[in-house]
Amino acid sequence: MNERRAAFWLGVRAxxxxxxxxxxxxxxxxxxxxxxxxxxxxxxxxxxxxFAGSAQFxxxxxxxxxxxxLLMIGAAGxxxxxxxxxxxxxxxxxxxxxxxxxxLLAYFLTDEAYAAAIPxxxxxxxxxxxxxxxxxxxxxxxxxxQIATIVGVVLGAGLPTDWSLDFALPLTFIAIVxxxxxxxxxxxxxxxxxxxAVLLAGMPYRLGLFCAALxxxxxxxxxxxxxxx
Amino acid sequence: MNLWFVLVGSGLITFAIRLSFIAMAGRYQPxxxxxxxxxxxxxxxxxxxxxxxxxxxxxxxxxxxNNPRFWAGLVAxxxxxxxxxxxxxxxxxxxxxxxxxALQ
Numbered sequence: 001m002n003e004r005r006a007a008f009w010l011g012v013r014a015x016x017x018x019x020x021x022x023x024x025x026x027x028x029x030x031x032x033x034x035x036x037x038x039x040x041x042x043x044x045x046x047x048x049x050x051f052a053g054s055a056q057f058x059x060x061x062x063x064x065x066x067x068x069x070l071l072m073i074g075a076a077g078x079x080x081x082x083x084x085x086x087x088x089x090x091x092x093x094x095x096x097x098x099x100x101x102x103x104l105l106a107y108f109l110t111d112e113a114y115a116a117a118i119p120x121x122x123x124x125x126x127x128x129x130x131x132x133x134x135x136x137x138x139x140x141x142x143x144x145x146q147i148a149t150i151v152g153v154v155l156g157a158g159l160p161t162d163w164s165l166d167f168a169l170p171l172t173f174i175a176i177v178x179x180x181x182x183x184x185x186x187x188x189x190x191x192x193x194x195x196x197a198v199l200l201a202g203m204p205y206r207l208g209l210f211c212a213a214l215x216x217x218x219x220x221x222x223x224x225x226x227x228x229x
Numbered sequence: 230m231n232l233w234f235v236l237v238g239s240g241l242i243t244f245a246i247r248l249s250f251i252a253m254a255g256r257y258q259p260x261x262x263x264x265x266x267x268x269x270x271x272x273x274x275x276x277x278x279x280x281x282x283x284x285x286x287x288x289x290x291x292x293x294x295n296n297p298r299f300w301a302g303l304v305a306x307x308x309x310x311x312x313x314x315x316x317x318x319x320x321x322x323x324x325x326x327x328x329x330x331a332l333q
Contacts, residue, residue: 017319042232049240059239069235076239080246082274087250088259089270095254106248111278118271167298167326168319170282171305173275175318178309180272193273194280201281202288209277216273217266 007129011136014116021168022053022112022141023148029056030152036064040153047149051142052110054206055079078205085213086114093121093130101131108138112169115176116141122180185223192216297329 026047033043038060046056055076062072086109094102116137121130181187193216200208250259283302284290292299305322312318 014315017315020319038232042236046236046239049236050243051240052243055239055243059235063232063235069231069238072235073238073242077242077246080243082277083243083247084249085270085274087247088263089267091250091254092264092267094251102251102254103248106251107244109247109251115271115275122268122271164323164326164330167282167301167323170279170298170302171319171322172315173279174302174305174322175309175313175315177272177275177279178306178318179313186269186272189269189272190276193276194284197277197280198284198290201285208281209274212277212280213270213274216277217269220269220273221262221266 003129004132007127007132008136008139010120011113011117011133011138012140013136014120014133015112015137015140018112018116018141018169018172019144021166021172022144024165025053025169026145026148027152027155029053029060030149030154031156032057033060033063034153034156036060038063043153044146044149047145048142050076051107051145052076052080052083053145058205075205078207081207082111082210082213083109083114085210085217086111089118090114090121090134093125094134097131105131105134105138108135108142110138110141112141113138115173119176119180185220188223189216189220192219294329294333297326297333300329301326 029047030043033046033056034040038046043060046059050056050059058075058079059072062075067075087106090105090109094105097105113134117130117134120127120133124130177190181190193212196212196215197208200211202208203211253259279302283299284292284296286296294300301322304325305318308314308321309318
């Protein structure tokens with residue numbers, strides 16, 4: 001029990017610094033959603049039903065533009081396509097779990113929770129409590145995101161938002177990725193992914209992110225060097 | 230009514246994407262060339278998230294003082310390589326960002 005609790009809190013702690021960037025993002029989402037004409041209740045529920053920051057921003061924009069419903073759902077899917085890579089990445093560590101755990105952890109599988117948990121999953125892939133780390137990170141993000149959304153919906157545009165706090169997210173991701181760059185091949189993958197992401201940044205629905213990650217991954221298979229870890 | 234349809238539909242499609250490979254684990258074995266690439270997923274995906282934030286200003290590559298995020302990002306990368314400390318990396322990155330913003 002203690003090991004489970006320790007793993008859960010490890011996940012929570014790994015995620016907490018990201019709240020610096022996530023909270024303002026969530027507050028702004030709440031404000032933007034109301035401005036697009038989404039009712040407060042739907043705006044708040046979207047944060048728990050869709051639970052995906054960039055997709056929610058896009059949906060708010062598209063609702064404001066009066067886009068067709070199916071197009072909006074398709075757009076949300078495209079924005080979140082990169083999560084399929086996360087799903088593939090964590091799947092081996094979750095294989096032994098009962099279905100209810102898989103469903104719960106899939107619901108929590110966001111950019112931030114994945115980033116917070118993956119160094120630990122890579123470091124000890126056979127840990128019996130790895131899923132508790134992902135649960136802790138996912139729950140911490142979820143709770144912060146709900147609170148931020150409600151604050152944005154309730155307090156509206158009266159909040160100061162220009163401290164560049166959103167920069168906390170790329171900074172946290174840097175702190176997570178750099179220690180993973182342990183050999184030339186990994187550095188090459190990072191450089192390729194970064195270059196592709198910049199080249200493809202103009203693609204709609206943030207598809208550039210997914211294509212850049214997938215492209216760098218496939219090129220990694222062609223690079224010389226020993227495969228895998 | 231339409232909005233509720235969008236809400237539930239977007240939630241379901243997002244959940245299905247996140248569940249995809251997790252649900253298949255154990256029942257379907259992905260090809261081995263794909264499995265050996267999985268350790269590179271965090272590097273490829275997270276770097277793809279970071280790079281445009283650091284390098285683009287209004288969709289243009291920018292390495293000047295008008296792009297403080299690039300320089301603050303370099304500081305953060307150096308700090309992260311030096312000490313594997315997340316809070317230290319974030320702290321140094323913000324100090325660098327605000328310092329460069331103050332210079333402008």
